[in-house]
Amino acid sequence: MKPYEFIEHTADVGVKAYGKTVAEAFAHAAVAMFDIITDKSKIQPIGQYDIELDAPDREQLLVDWLSKLLFLNGANNLVFGKFDVTLEKNHLTAHVYGEEYSRTKHKMGVEIKAVTYHMLEVHETNPIYVQVLFDI
Numbered sequence: 001m002k003p004y005e006f007i008e009h010t011a012d013v014g015v016k017a018y019g020k021t022v023a024e025a026f027a028h029a030a031v032a033m034f035d036i037i038t039d040k041s042k043i044q045p046i047g048q049y050d051i052e053l054d055a056p057d058r059e060q061l062l063v064d065w066l067s068k069l070l071f072l073n074g075a076n077n078l079v080f081g082k083f084d085v086t087l088e089k090n091h092l093t094a095h096v097y098g099e100e101y102s103r104t105k106h107k108m109g110v111e112i113k114a115v116t117y118h119m120l121e122v123h124e125t126n127p128i129y130v131q132v133l134f135d136i
Contacts, residue, residue: 003028007119012133013110014119022122025130026062026092027083030069033134034080037073038101039109043081045097053092058122061090062130066115069096077101110136 007014015032019025034043051068055061065085072078080098114135121131 004032006032007131007133009119009133011136012116012118013112013136014131014133016129016131018127018129020128021087022058022124022128022130023085023087025122025128026065026087027085027094029062029066029130029132030080030083030085030096033066033069033112034073034098035109036134036136037109037112038079039107041079041106041109043079043106044099045082046099047078047097049078049080049096049098051092051094051096055090055092057090058087058124059117059120061087061092062122062132063115063117063120065092065094066132066134070112070115073101079106112136 004017017028080096082097084095086093112134116133
Protein backbone atom coordinates (compact mmCIF):
# COMPACT_ATOMS: atom_id res chain seq x y z
CA MET A 1 0.00 0.00 0.00
CA LYS A 2 1.33 3.43 -0.90
CA PRO A 3 1.58 5.74 2.12
CA TYR A 4 -0.03 8.74 0.39
CA GLU A 5 -1.02 10.38 -2.86
CA PHE A 6 -1.56 13.96 -3.91
CA ILE A 7 -5.04 15.21 -4.79
CA GLU A 8 -5.58 17.54 -7.72
CA HIS A 9 -6.89 20.93 -6.61
CA THR A 10 -6.80 24.29 -8.35
CA ALA A 11 -5.44 26.53 -5.59
CA ASP A 12 -4.20 24.23 -2.82
CA VAL A 13 -2.27 21.00 -2.39
CA GLY A 14 -4.27 18.00 -1.24
CA VAL A 15 -3.10 14.75 0.32
CA LYS A 16 -4.81 11.43 0.83
CA ALA A 17 -2.75 9.39 3.32
CA TYR A 18 -3.34 5.70 3.96
CA GLY A 19 -2.51 3.38 6.83
CA LYS A 20 -3.20 0.04 8.43
CA THR A 21 -4.50 2.12 11.34
CA VAL A 22 -5.79 5.67 11.65
CA ALA A 23 -2.64 6.53 13.63
CA GLU A 24 -0.49 5.33 10.75
CA ALA A 25 -2.57 7.41 8.31
CA PHE A 26 -1.97 10.47 10.54
CA ALA A 27 1.79 9.74 10.41
CA HIS A 28 1.72 9.35 6.61
CA ALA A 29 -0.14 12.67 6.29
CA ALA A 30 2.72 14.31 8.22
CA VAL A 31 5.31 12.65 5.96
CA ALA A 32 3.42 13.96 2.92
CA MET A 33 3.28 17.48 4.38
CA PHE A 34 7.04 17.58 4.93
CA ASP A 35 7.64 16.08 1.47
CA ILE A 36 5.79 19.15 0.14
CA ILE A 37 7.74 21.56 2.37
CA THR A 38 11.18 20.06 1.65
CA ASP A 39 10.62 18.52 -1.78
CA LYS A 40 11.26 14.99 -0.42
CA SER A 41 14.65 15.85 1.09
CA LYS A 42 16.31 13.37 3.41
CA ILE A 43 15.66 14.45 6.99
CA GLN A 44 17.87 13.00 9.69
CA PRO A 45 16.19 12.01 12.98
CA ILE A 46 18.65 14.06 15.05
CA GLY A 47 16.16 15.51 17.55
CA GLN A 48 13.07 14.05 19.16
CA TYR A 49 10.05 16.17 19.96
CA ASP A 50 6.98 15.01 21.86
CA ILE A 51 3.48 16.17 21.01
CA GLU A 52 0.27 15.55 22.91
CA LEU A 53 -3.10 16.81 21.68
CA ASP A 54 -6.80 16.45 22.49
CA ALA A 55 -9.70 17.42 20.24
CA PRO A 56 -13.47 16.97 20.15
CA ASP A 57 -13.24 14.66 17.10
CA ARG A 58 -10.67 13.00 14.85
CA GLU A 59 -11.07 15.52 12.04
CA GLN A 60 -10.16 18.37 14.38
CA LEU A 61 -7.35 16.23 15.80
CA LEU A 62 -5.91 15.79 12.30
CA VAL A 63 -5.98 19.55 11.67
CA ASP A 64 -4.45 20.26 15.10
CA TRP A 65 -1.75 17.60 14.55
CA LEU A 66 -0.61 18.94 11.19
CA SER A 67 -0.97 22.56 12.35
CA LYS A 68 1.27 21.86 15.37
CA LEU A 69 3.94 20.39 13.08
CA LEU A 70 3.59 23.36 10.73
CA PHE A 71 3.99 25.71 13.71
CA LEU A 72 7.19 23.93 14.83
CA ASN A 73 8.46 24.16 11.26
CA GLY A 74 7.84 27.91 11.01
CA ALA A 75 8.65 29.01 14.56
CA ASN A 76 11.70 26.81 15.19
CA ASN A 77 12.92 26.17 11.63
CA LEU A 78 12.50 22.40 12.07
CA VAL A 79 11.75 19.69 9.55
CA PHE A 80 10.57 16.21 10.48
CA GLY A 81 10.83 12.90 8.69
CA LYS A 82 9.78 10.22 11.18
CA PHE A 83 6.54 10.12 13.15
CA ASP A 84 5.46 7.63 15.83
CA VAL A 85 1.79 8.37 16.43
CA THR A 86 -0.57 6.82 18.97
CA LEU A 87 -4.29 7.55 19.02
CA GLU A 88 -6.68 6.77 21.87
CA LYS A 89 -10.15 8.03 20.94
CA ASN A 90 -9.58 11.76 20.33
CA HIS A 91 -6.20 11.95 22.10
CA LEU A 92 -2.95 11.95 20.13
CA THR A 93 0.50 11.25 21.48
CA ALA A 94 3.45 11.43 19.09
CA HIS A 95 7.21 11.28 19.05
CA VAL A 96 8.47 13.14 16.01
CA TYR A 97 12.05 13.09 14.79
CA GLY A 98 13.86 15.63 12.68
CA GLU A 99 16.40 18.38 12.51
CA GLU A 100 16.87 22.07 11.82
CA TYR A 101 16.16 23.06 8.24
CA SER A 102 19.31 23.82 6.24
CA ARG A 103 19.28 25.42 2.78
CA THR A 104 22.43 23.54 1.86
CA LYS A 105 21.11 20.15 2.95
CA HIS A 106 17.36 20.26 2.28
CA LYS A 107 15.65 21.09 -0.97
CA MET A 108 13.21 23.98 -1.01
CA GLY A 109 9.68 22.80 -1.62
CA VAL A 110 6.42 24.71 -1.36
CA GLU A 111 5.56 26.89 1.61
CA ILE A 112 2.41 25.69 3.37
CA LYS A 113 0.51 28.56 4.96
CA ALA A 114 -2.17 26.56 6.75
CA VAL A 115 -4.02 23.28 7.13
CA THR A 116 -7.59 23.72 5.87
CA TYR A 117 -10.94 22.12 6.66
CA HIS A 118 -11.96 21.95 3.00
CA MET A 119 -12.45 18.31 1.90
CA LEU A 120 -11.16 17.17 5.32
CA GLU A 121 -11.88 13.51 5.99
CA VAL A 122 -10.88 10.76 8.42
CA HIS A 123 -12.06 7.39 7.07
CA GLU A 124 -11.69 4.75 9.78
CA THR A 125 -12.79 1.60 7.92
CA ASN A 126 -11.07 -0.20 5.07
CA PRO A 127 -9.52 1.42 3.27
CA ILE A 128 -8.28 3.52 6.20
CA TYR A 129 -7.21 6.99 5.09
CA VAL A 130 -7.18 10.68 5.97
CA GLN A 131 -7.60 13.48 3.50
CA VAL A 132 -6.52 17.10 3.93
CA LEU A 133 -5.88 20.21 1.86
CA PHE A 134 -3.04 22.63 2.56
CA ASP A 135 -3.25 26.33 1.76
CA ILE A 136 -0.12 27.25 -0.19
